[in-house]
């Protein structure tokens with residue numbers, strides 16, 4: 001008997017509808033019709049929310065990501081400000097730029113595009129972002145809040161994955177989730193989000209001894225390796241939910257994920273396409289984090 005092919009976790013479609021809601025929330029805020037700005041502790045500032053993006057060097061992939069973020073801001077009514085530094089920039093120069101943005105009342109969110117050149121101390125730069133403007137959710141306070149199940153700004157990619165799963169009626173409560181990749185910006189916060197959702201977590205990384213053994217156990221598999229071929233889609237358990245976070249290029253220069261998409265479609269129950277799965281959700285969560293940082297409430301859905 002032929003199994004049905006897996007259903008798509010369509011990040012492009014969900015992003016489009018969430019961006020409409022974000023635009024609506026901003027419009028209502030500008031008209032004074034939202035409730036968030038009526039809170040007594042927050043003076044209403046009837047101007048569009050502002051996002052500052054710091055880009056260093058001329059890495060083409062980072063330039064594309066930053067451009068996509070800027071376009072998404074324009075689409076939804078968020079003002080975006082870009083600061084571009086040469087590859088030779090120092091930690092002190094970036095820290096100074098962040099401090100200025102921390103004190104700029106027209107800026108609600110600050111994002112430093114990663115990776116930074118090796119001479120820059122990444123953590124020192126991320127740590128000096130005002131905790132309420134840290135729309136990437138990467139500084140220690142926001143990650144700590146996620147660890148403690150407290151309210152804070154949550155990293156965009158894992159938040160986007162959870163939104164995509166929940167939108168499609170997938171709760172991971174009680175499921176065995178395997179996350180492959182343990183980076184500070186994706187794998188670790190992804191594992192914390194899944195834990196928060198009630199999943200039992202295994203995190204695999206470069207020292208994991210028998211990756212195949214772990215992947216075979218996964219009811220939900222999340223890959224964030226950044227290299228095709230490390231995780232073999234033939235290892236998938238039939239009916240697994242598969243979230244491929246990677247954005248790799250194949251031999252023909254086409255975008256692809258960590259996993260062989262053909263095999264995934266045959267074995268999984270649900271999967272994220274690459275492109276069109278997690279990528280758009282990451283940008284949409286950045287917009288959401290920015291309006292939250294500005295104190296703008298989303299309309300009830």
Ligand code: GUN
Pocket residue numbers: 111112113114115136156157185282
């Ligand atoms: N580089 C790759 N992904 C990201 C991200 O989500 N945020 C930032 N700031 N840099 C990145």
